Amino acid sequence: MSSSKLTKICAYSLIICHFVLLATSCSPSTVTPTTPESVPLDQPEPLSFEDDAGREITLPQKPQRIVVLSPQLLNLLYAVGGRAVARATSTGETVPETAENLEDVGGMTTVHTEKLLALKPDLVIGSTVFHRDLAGVLDESRVPFALFKLGTYSDLKEKAVLFGKIAGTEGKAKEELVKLDRQMNQLTAKVPANQAPTFIMLNVTPSSISVQRQNMIGLEVAAMLKMKNVAETLPASDTSPSTAPFSLEKIVELNPDFIFILIHGARTEGEHKIRSDLAGQPAWASLRAVKENRLAILPSDLFLSNPGFRLNESVEYLAKLVYPDVYGHGK
Structure with missing residues (x-):
């Protein structure tokens, strides 16, 4: 082969390589997709x-x-x-x-x-x-x-x-x-509109008796039934603004329609306190609520502490005691 032909072949080869390289450099490169970091969508709010x-x-x-x-x-x-x-x-x-x-x-x-x-x-x-x-x-x-x-x-x-x-x-x-x-x-829709019976609520512990003036769920239940707490205006105790000192003389003067008792602690000890301090007193026996059997020891879990979603049971329990002709007789 002559040197001139060899020169031409080399030239053509260089031209072809040039175009191949040019085409390769211009072709789109393959891009590997990246996965974004996952972001929690249900992150709790404080x-x-x-x-x-x-x-x-x-x-x-x-x-x-x-x-x-x-x-x-x-x-x-x-x-x-x-x-x-x-x-x-x-x-x-x-x-x-x-x-x-x-x-x-x-x-x-x-x-x-x-x-x-x-x-x-x-x-x-x-x-x-x-x-x-x-x-x-x-x-x-x-x-x-x-x-x-x-x-x-x-x-x-x-x-x-x-x-x-x-x-x-x-x-x-x-x-x-x-x-x-x-x-x-x-329950409250059935309360008689023309009645407003009076009451007092006593707290009895093994060592003391007091009168509840305010701030107790039992009083709120009674108010829902349109009852009047006649002890509300009594002078407050020095140690507890929501209660008044027990005075049998004052209770005789108020002479409520109903007397409700809440025992704090063991029921047997509370009942003993009632018998020893109250039941034998002639003045106690003279009260209208006692003579007409309108005295009741209320369940502490319904009236002393807030019963929560059993509050309707508290209302119904007291309603049956106060308005038996409307709600039926209670315990």
Whole structure:
């Protein structure tokens, strides 16, 4: 082959290689798609609220290890579908069957803080009356601690909604409230409009007797039935503004249509106190309520402490005692 032909072949080869390289460089490159990092769409929102002690509580998420120190509040939590891992106990108080075997952290007024903290709770619920002094140790341990009161029907409605939010069962809480409202309206609608019977409510303990002036669920139930508490205007006790010192002379002067008794503690001891301090007194026997058998010892779980979603039972129980012709005879 001549040198001129070889030169031409080399030139053609270079031209072809040039075009091949050019075509390769201009072709679209293959891009490997990258998967974006997954972003959680259901990240829980924190829940903030103010308790009845004025404390601001923030829960970063739905609590999973709740400890409840009051039977009243435990009953309410369970009624709206919530659950707890431990509870405090109290003599004479009932709790839901599903809560009976919960871990015990002591009595309602004698909580074992070491045992409580060992459970690593993410929320502790207590009573404004009994548990304020636990705030220091729980705050120091960075355990969310909420204090509540459950005295009135209004308290019940407010706390039921809040407990539903805490437990993630707000829908059930609202359903239960609608049901209770309906039952309460049906009961109170039958109250005679032309009657307003008078009453007093006595607190009996093994060592004392006092008259309830205000701030008790039993008084609110009586008011729903259009009853008049004649002890409301009595001078308050020095140690308890909601009660008045017991004075048989004053009660004879008021002479109410009904006398209701609430026993604090063991019923047998309370009944003994009634027999020893009241039953033998001629002035007591002269009272209209005693002579006409309108004296009743009321169940503490329905009238002394707020019964929660059993409040309709409280209304019906008292209505049968006061208006038997309308509601039927009670116990």
